[in-house]
Amino acid sequence: MAEFLQLVFSGLTIGAVYALVALGFTLVYNASDVINFAQGDFVMIGGMGTVFLMAAGLSLPVAAMIAIVAAVLVGLLLHRLAIEPARGASPVSLIMITIGASIFIKGVAQLVFDKQFHSLPAFSGTAPIAIGGATILPQSFWVIGGMFCVVAGLWLFLEKTLIGKAVLATAANRLAARLVGINVTVVLALAFGLSAAIGAVGGILVTPITLTRYDVGTLFALKGFAAAMVGGMGNPIGAVVGGLLIGLMEAFGAGYLSSTYKDAVAFVAILVVLLVMPQGLFGRRAVERV
Amino acid sequence: MLTVDGLTSAYGRIEVLHAVSLDVAAGEIVALVGSNGAGKTTLLRTLSGVQPASGGRIVFEGEEIQRLPAHARVVRGISQSPEGRQVFGPLSVEDNLRLGAFRRNDGTVNSRLDAVYTMFPVLSERRRTAASSLSGGQQQMLAIGRALMAQPKLLLLDEPSLGLAPLLVDQILEAVVDLKRKGITVLLVEQNASAALAIADRGYVLEVGRIVHEGNGQALLQDPKVRAAYLGV
Numbered sequence: 186m187a188e189f190l191q192l193v194f195s196g197l198t199i200g201a202v203y204a205l206v207a208l209g210f211t212l213v214y215n216a217s218d219v220i221n222f223a224q225g226d227f228v229m230i231g232g233m234g235t236v237f238l239m240a241a242g243l244s245l246p247v248a249a250m251i252a253i254v255a256a257v258l259v260g261l262l263l264h265r266l267a268i269e270p271a272r273g274a275s276p277v278s279l280i281m282i283t284i285g286a287s288i289f290i291k292g293v294a295q296l297v298f299d300k301q302f303h304s305l306p307a308f309s310g311t312a313p314i315a316i317g318g319a320t321i322l323p324q325s326f327w328v329i330g331g332m333f334c335v336v337a338g339l340w341l342f343l344e345k346t347l348i349g350k351a352v353l354a355t356a357a358n359r360l361a362a363r364l365v366g367i368n369v370t371v372v373l374a375l376a377f378g379l380s381a382a383i384g385a386v387g388g389i390l391v392t393p394i395t396l397t398r399y400d401v402g403t404l405f406a407l408k409g410f411a412a413a414m415v416g417g418m419g420n421p422i423g424a425v426v427g428g429l430l431i432g433l434m435e436a437f438g439a440g441y442l443s444s445t446y447k448d449a450v451a452f453v454a455i456l457v458v459l460l461v462m463p464q465g466l467f468g469r470r471a472v473e474r475v
Numbered sequence: 476m477l478t479v480d481g482l483t484s485a486y487g488r489i490e491v492l493h494a495v496s497l498d499v500a501a502g503e504i505v506a507l508v509g510s511n512g513a514g515k516t517t518l519l520r521t522l523s524g525v526q527p528a529s530g531g532r533i534v535f536e537g538e539e540i541q542r543l544p545a546h547a548r549v550v551r552g553i554s555q556s557p558e559g560r561q562v563f564g565p566l567s568v569e570d571n572l573r574l575g576a577f578r579r580n581d582g583t584v585n586s587r588l589d590a591v592y593t594m595f596p597v598l599s600e601r602r603r604t605a606a607s608s609l610s611g612g613q614q615q616m617l618a619i620g621r622a623l624m625a626q627p628k629l630l631l632l633d634e635p636s637l638g639l640a641p642l643l644v645d646q647i648l649e650a651v652v653d654l655k656r657k658g659i660t661v662l663l664v665e666q667n668a669s670a671a672l673a674i675a676d677r678g679y680v681l682e683v684g685r686i687v688h689e690g691n692g693q694a695l696l697q698d699p700k701v702r703a704a705y706l707g708v
Contacts, residue, residue: 347574354563354566365574
């Protein structure tokens, strides 16, 4: 029982980060039909940026804020320089562009930062808290709580502000969005910027637990993508549930089977989802009343 | 109010509008009729700026607007209810309407919202419903209401009667006449030519991307060539 609980804790912690990455995928996908495989690199920029800014003498909150802003700038540049010029290209071409961008970002990160693993100090101590025979690190609460704050903030933005609704409207019907006067280019830039910020927050929160390096983005992107697929691409609730599920499956796979196959769990999940229910758990059905 | 002069537009290399010229004066209902594929929808989309013009001029209230992006044209007072309704399916009826006022989100939004609900009471009853679950007629009302929320000077209506029961068609067209009384200029595109010309001050007949007839609504209704080609008599 204690072992089970332990695996649940670690699964939820890492799952919360996958959920944030999946949310980033969802935002960009909804607004533009692009699956942005550079999404994981925002996680890296958040983590590595904070590490190096703190090393330069800044406090954690300041370093984290600057790292998030930097990730947003990279997201906006990605949209402006790589996605916008290719407007009208096929989804496959756009996906390849984002993969290229991801490789480019990793390359630049190697130069700007370095090739070593880095960590951040835990935000509020490292004394484990015992719950039901298992222990949980205080940082896990930061990760899971941070994820829920981001989800709540995103929900408020999308449901309660006109700009947020404009994002939803653009996702629902781009032609109609243009006809009511929504500047679709601005909405897409907003989606890229927001998803970058969300990814960076995930990276900052999780780095004290998992370490970070210039190339950690790849696995985060693939697992976040798996999470988005499991939940149903395009559905924010699905992204969160999918992220937590992938995290839990990974933890149980590592705990009960073998940690060698930890990373395989997410990919098996993608295959199963694609074979059995391609629309995912919460995916929209392609039926609409006319 | 609107002068279109030699407007051409193309999808890729295929030109679908060939030097179309027309005028719409303030306070008029102008009908644009023609068969399927004549270019009516393309013309309206070019006027709204969601389809690029490849030549010619669009002059609205004395200003050339053919190079302006779509959102700038909404600001200047051109608003469109597109073909096929194109409502924001997952969003509520009220959100659809509020988004219609995206470029005119000022203190008068709520009074305009009330005006739309007065015009189409069924929308008020279903204001929390997702737009996708409305019937075709209700979606049409929503699309028109959404276009009105932008407080347009010129309203472009694309096939508002398409796929609706005859009773609903009458209701929608009555609403259009009502809009004219309120001072909104309307450019109405219809395949249902007799219904459109009956309420229009003037009409244009578009055929494979060219204006082939023009005149006042009644005259076109009586024109033997128009009758033979578009009214099925």
